[in-house]
Amino acid sequence: MKIGISSTGKDLNAQVDPRFGRCQYFLIVDIDTMNFESISNESAMASGGAGIQAAQTVAKAGIKAVITGNIGPNAFQTLSAAAVKIFTGASGTIKEAVEKYKKGELKETEAASVSSHFGMGGMDRDFGRGRNL
Amino acid sequence: MNIAVASGKGGTGKTTIAINMALSLGNVQLLDCDVEEPNANIFLNAKMEKSEDVTIMIPEIDEEKCDYCDKCSEFCMYNALAVVPSKVLVFPELCHSCGGCKLVCPKDAISYRERAIGRIEHGYAKGLDFYHGILNVGEAMALPVIKALKKKVNNSKEVILDAPPGTSCPVIETIRGSDYCILVTEPTPFGLHDLKLAVEVVKHLYIPFGVIINRDGVGDKKVELHCRNEKIPILMKIPHSEEIAQLYSKGIPFVNEISVWREEFIKLYKQIQGEIER
Missing domain, CATH: 3.40.50.300 (P-loop containing nucleotide triphosphate hydrolases)
Incomplete structure (x- = not known):
């Protein structure tokens, strides 16, 4: 079975990226063989709707679950529609996160863990009003 | 002028x-175009008698015709559409009403419906012909409301x-x-x-x-x-x-x-x- 993990790097020793929509990479890991591939997250710099785009990207990779730190409402809705299970609150390396997942130590999330724009951080002080184009 | x-x-x-x-x-005709916080009427106390909704067009998907080809969501630079196996999601608050998704849909599965994002109101006070625009709370796009207001400009x-x-x-x-x-x-x-x-x-x-x-x-x-x-x-x-x-x-x-x-x-x-x- 394949799962997707938001990651700061391209291999299993990389740290879990706490952001979903704006993470650097997704690691797609086959938890039975520990074979993996990395996907660069093109929505990391999207002006809006990053979580939605990222959710579609990982859903297309044929995964059954996503492991990340936090997830916003739009990404949550998109992954749920794609029947992908969501596990939040992960940290440490990708390998550690996968082990925890296998042992059933990660808790499945029933709702978004953060509000929209969370992963944009302090980049833009006015981001809530900025999408006027 | x-x-x-x-x-x-x-x-x-x-x-x-x-x-x-x-x-x-x-x-004089006065238009309060600060639609996120229209407060000119605090000075005027005009009785706002006429109100009209400002709407934008957002896509609606005919799931009978849609084959989830993903062309619409690939096209949308605002990520207002998401296509996952056997479902299309629309995120209305991200849509900029460009109409592109309808153009690229090979199955003609997309139509448009109106969605209200605010309103403009009109009234008279102290001889002034007064309009203001109000953007609904939670909406990100002020421009359609301002454009609707400016259509009311009376150059006489x-x-x-x-x-x-x-x-x-x-x-x-x-x-x-x-x-x-x-x-x-x-x-x-x-x-x-x-x-x-x-x-x-x-x-x-x-x-x-x-x-x-x-x-x-x-x-x-x-x-x-x-x-x-x-x-x-x-x-x-x-x-x-x-x-x-x-x-x-x-x-x-x-x-x-x-x-x-x-x-x-x-x-x-x-x-x-x-x-x-x-």
């Missing part, structure tokens, strides 16, 4: 200037547009096409900083402009110096006076109580007329 009142910095007195000028002239009247603060799209949309732009500032480093940004905007749009210094007497002389160096006309200075501040604090336009100011605004209007003809 069509005069926009803008500022750059918020809270400098755009609405105060727009209202007091509007009340000093005859045959003296039109005054009260712009939102800042220098982004809602400001541009408000002042675009105006005959003249009044930039209201305060004589502080903050006022000067944002005035410079606003000046760049009006220059870029080729709109003739001048500056009103509000709360003159506080702060420093750098706004005045800057205007002199850049040859920007200072149209008027409104002193930092307790009387004006008190009237403001009660929501009373100061021209109603201090009649010399009425004359000043009529003079200001004539000066602007002169500037445009020059």
Whole structure:
């Protein structure tokens, strides 16, 4: 079975990226063989709707679950529609996160863990009003 | 004549200037284009009699025709559409109504429906023909409401547009096409900083402009110096006076109580007329 993990790097020793929509990479890991591939997250710099785009990207990779730190409402809705299970609150390396997942130590999330724009951080002080184009 | 009142910095007195000028002239139409916080009517107390919804078009998917090919979501640069196996999700608050998803859909599965994002209201007060726009809470796009307001412009009247603060799209949309732009500032480093940004905007749009210094007497002389160096006309200075501040604090336009100011605004209007003809 394949799962997707938001990651700061391209291999299993990389740290879990706490952001979903704006993470650097997704690691797609086959938890039975520990074979993996990395996907660069093109929505990391999207002006809006990053979580939605990222959710579609990982859903297309044929995964059954996503492991990340936090997830916003739009990404949550998109992954749920794609029947992908969501596990939040992960940290440490990708390998550690996968082990925890296998042992059933990660808790499945029933709702978004953060509000929209969370992963944009302090980049833009006015981001809530900025999408006027 | 069509005069926009803008500022750059918020809270400098755009609405105060727009209202007091509007009340000093005859045959005026006033449009409050600060649709995120329309507050001009606090001064006017106009009874808003007519209201119309402002709507934008958003896509609706016919799941019978859709084969989840993903072309629509690939096209949408705002990520307002998501296609996952056997489902298309629409995120209306992200949609900019460009119509592109409908064009690229090979199955003709996309139609459009209206979605209200705000409204415009109309009323009369003290002889003023008054409009304001209201953007619904939670909506991100002010432009459609401002555009709907500007459709109401009646060029047989003296039109005054009260712009939102800042220098982004809602400001541009408000002042675009105006005959003249009044930039209201305060004589502080903050006022000067944002005035410079606003000046760049009006220059870029080729709109003739001048500056009103509000709360003159506080702060420093750098706004005045800057205007002199850049040859920007200072149209008027409104002193930092307790009387004006008190009237403001009660929501009373100061021209109603201090009649010399009425004359000043009529003079200001004539000066602007002169500037445009020059």
